[in-house]
Amino acid sequence: MNKRWTYAEIQKFVEKNSDSKLLSTEYHGFSQKLLFKCSCGNNFEKTFTKFNKNNQRKCDVCQPPKESRGAK
Ligand SMILES: [Zn+2]
Secondary structure, three states, rough: OOOOOHHHHHHHHHHOOOOOOOOOOOOOOOOOEEEEEEEOEEEEEEEEHHHHHHOOOOOOOOOOOOOOOOOO
C-alpha cells in the first residue's frame, strides 16, 4: 500500500532528504509532476514517486537519468 502524502509532508521530506527545494505549492497526487529547484540552481520537474522511490532528487544535470551501474 502506498502512503498518501500531504503537501506539508512532501515539503518536509524534500527539505530533510535532499538539497533541492520544492517550488510547487500544491500536491494533487502521485502522478503529478512537482517542480523542484536543484542546489545548482536549475529547476526540474519530477513526480514525487520518482523523487522518493527512485532517489531522483537532483536535476538531470547533477544526476543524469541514466546512471551506469557501479559508477562511484
Ligand atoms: Zn542540479
